[in-house]
Amino acid sequence: MSGFDPGRRARNVERLANETFDVLVIGGGITGAGVAREAALRGLTVALVEARDFAAGTSSRSSKLIHGGLRYLEQGEIALVRESATERKSLRRIAPHRTAVAKMFLPVHGRTSAGLYKLRVGLALYEKLASVVAEEHHRVLSKKEAIALEPNLNPERLQGAIVYPEYQTDDARLVLDTLKSADHAGAVVANYVRVTGLGASSAPRVVAVRDEESRLVFDVRAHAVVNASGPWVDELRQLDQPDHRPSLHLTKGIHIVFRTADLPARHCVVMRAQDGRPVFVVPRDGYVYVGTTDTNYEGPLDEPVVTAADVAYLQEAVARTFTGVAVEPAHAIGAWAGLRPLIQEAGKKPSEISRKDEIVVSSSGLVTIAGGKLTAYRRMAERVVDTVGPLIKKALPPSPSAEQMLPGGNLAGAQDLESYAALPAIRTALAGVPADTAARLIATYGSDALDVVRHADGPDALATFSPEIPLSAAEVQYAIRHEMAQTLVDVLERRSRLAYFATEAARAAAPRVANIAAGELGWDARRTAHEVESFTRQCDARLAWRNT
Numbered sequence: 001m002s003g004f005d006p007g008r009r010a011r012n013v014e015r016l017a018n019e020t021f022d023v024l025v026i027g028g029g030i031t032g033a034g035v036a037r038e039a040a041l042r043g044l045t046v047a048l049v050e051a052r053d054f055a056a057g058t059s060s061r062s063s064k065l066i067h068g069g070l071r072y073l074e075q076g077e078i079a080l081v082r083e084s085a086t087e088r089k090s091l092r093r094i095a096p097h098r099t100a101v102a103k104m105f106l107p108v109h110g111r112t113s114a115g116l117y118k119l120r121v122g123l124a125l126y127e128k129l130a131s132v133v134a135e136e137h138h139r140v141l142s143k144k145e146a147i148a149l150e151p152n153l154n155p156e157r158l159q160g161a162i163v164y165p166e167y168q169t170d171d172a173r174l175v176l177d178t179l180k181s182a183d184h185a186g187a188v189v190a191n192y193v194r195v196t197g198l199g200a201s202s203a204p205r206v207v208a209v210r211d212e213e214s215r216l217v218f219d220v221r222a223h224a225v226v227n228a229s230g231p232w233v234d235e236l237r238q239l240d241q242p243d244h245r246p247s248l249h250l251t252k253g254i255h256i257v258f259r260t261a262d263l264p265a266r267h268c269v270v271m272r273a274q275d276g277r278p279v280f281v282v283p284r285d286g287y288v289y290v291g292t293t294d295t296n297y298e299g300p301l302d303e304p305v306v307t308a309a310d311v312a313y314l315q316e317a318v319a320r321t322f323t324g325v326a327v328e329p330a331h332a333i334g335a336w337a338g339l340r341p342l343i344q345e346a347g348k349k350p351s352e353i354s355r356k357d358e359i360v361v362s363s364s365g366l367v368t369i370a371g372g373k374l375t376a377y378r379r380m381a382e383r384v385v386d387t388v389g390p391l392i393k394k395a396l397p398p399s400p401s402a403e404q405m406l407p408g409g410n411l412a413g414a415q416d417l418e419s420y421a422a423l424p425a426i427r428t429a430l431a432g433v434p435a436d437t438a439a440r441l442i443a444t445y446g447s448d449a450l451d452v453v454r455h456a457d458g459p460d461a462l463a464t465f466s467p468e469i470p471l472s473a474a475e476v477q478y479a480i481r482h483e484m485a486q487t488l489v490d491v492l493e494r495r496s497r498l499a500y501f502a503t504e505a506a507r508a509a510a511p512r513v514a515n516i517a518a519g520e521l522g523w524d525a526r527r528t529a530h531e532v533e534s535f536t537r538q539c540d541a542r543l544a545w546r547n548t
Helices: 008-018 030-041 078-094 114-129 143-149 171-184 230-240 308-321 374-391 417-422 424-429 435-454 473-482 488-495 503-521 525-542
Strands: 020-026 046-050 100-109 139-142 158-168 188-191 193-197 205-211 217-227 248-259 268-272 278-284 287-291 334-343 357-361 367-371 464-466 469-472
Touching (some): 008 188, 020 030, 020 205, 030 374, 046 171, 046 193, 078 374, 100 143, 139 143, 143 158, 171 188, 171 374, 217 230, 217 374, 230 248, 230 334, 248 308, 268 308, 278 308, 287 308, 367 374, 417 435, 424 435, 435 473, 469 503, 473 503, 503 525
Parallel strands (some): 046 188, 217 367
Antiparallel strands (some): 100 158, 193 205, 248 287, 248 334, 268 278, 278 287, 357 367, 464 469
């Protein structure tokens, strides 16, 4: 079994109330998931609680790219370049199903070829610093070659292009895979368990929580507590120390999604926005998304709003980079906005603030991890657990987390998902499943696709709801039975990407998905209607900027 078994959440909530743990992790995004996995793999008893769903915040709202650190070279952050490159390799090793190679295509415009030469020098330096293998070195394209590969590029003053590889990921499912790995190593994890009080420093520390599903209030006891709550880090620190002054600088990043017919990019095209920031056009699974912005943010943390001004910033970059494409607001079919919890640096613009992480231990012993990047989450977790060990007076063994495969990543020796799907044993295991369905399941679940098929209630359950809604009843049931989904939005936004990439299609699918969820979770008619209404409002709000 690669996922959580049915009933796991209920049993975990009971264990939270009745056991004492070495470490309690607060926050179920990629940082908290990484810490829980790291601690459990190194022999600690671990609990993790998340106030909403796993990856409900920043960790499902990224650009869904695993960066090797090239962009940090421009800021002179050599250590961050090396760490990002090293961790990208580690992630490729432990999660080959979450690291699809994506060719980044960087067009160079200017009066002369000086910009192209500067990039070649920068990339050569990066490849040396990051020990990039020869087959992943950059290529330089002439203007003619660049336009042949991306016919819609604006040819005016185009000098050529650089092509180099990065990785695409599914950020929310990477979090889920990491939590499954933590679970398999013995961690006790639960979503929808909210911390309401941190209690006084003691051994063990008593943390008050509330189960948002049952409304049950109880205490969790742990010898160390890790605050990995992302944008909510300061809120938790104020529970620990009421006089704590905010240490985070929140910035907002938005993405908008189009059909490939409206924005027919063939590569991940790196554009320059009007202010010089890099923004991306990323093709994926029949969609193309554009992002991201980087603006100061003050407002509600749960669901930051996409505004017309945010979208106009991205539209301008697309209009200067491409010709003959339609990216008017009416053509957008999806959108999302997320927050970056950066460490405050006085006087710096959002894009200038370092993406380095910082670990702080308060006078009460609360360990807080803030900042950092998705790519380096495993190394961040390693540093946190190295900090926790002495606090609880435990000598810890070396970390195995850079070698142990995440669930879904067992590709039976294949180099990528396409090669895995072509293996005779996999073709036999998926015999009877339509080829397009099998390909989509493997792309979503990696080797766990076999698990989804094995648990499906017959072949009909694997049929997609419609060509516009690439989701099946079997996947909804799997999300609830084996992936701890508790709400409609859990299924449509994080167990699948439908709510982000095709918001209107997700809205249309909501009643049918809710009816399946109701049967699995025991919802009555009132709860079912509430789930649909709430999700519909969220979808409408996410695309409200189209009408402004």
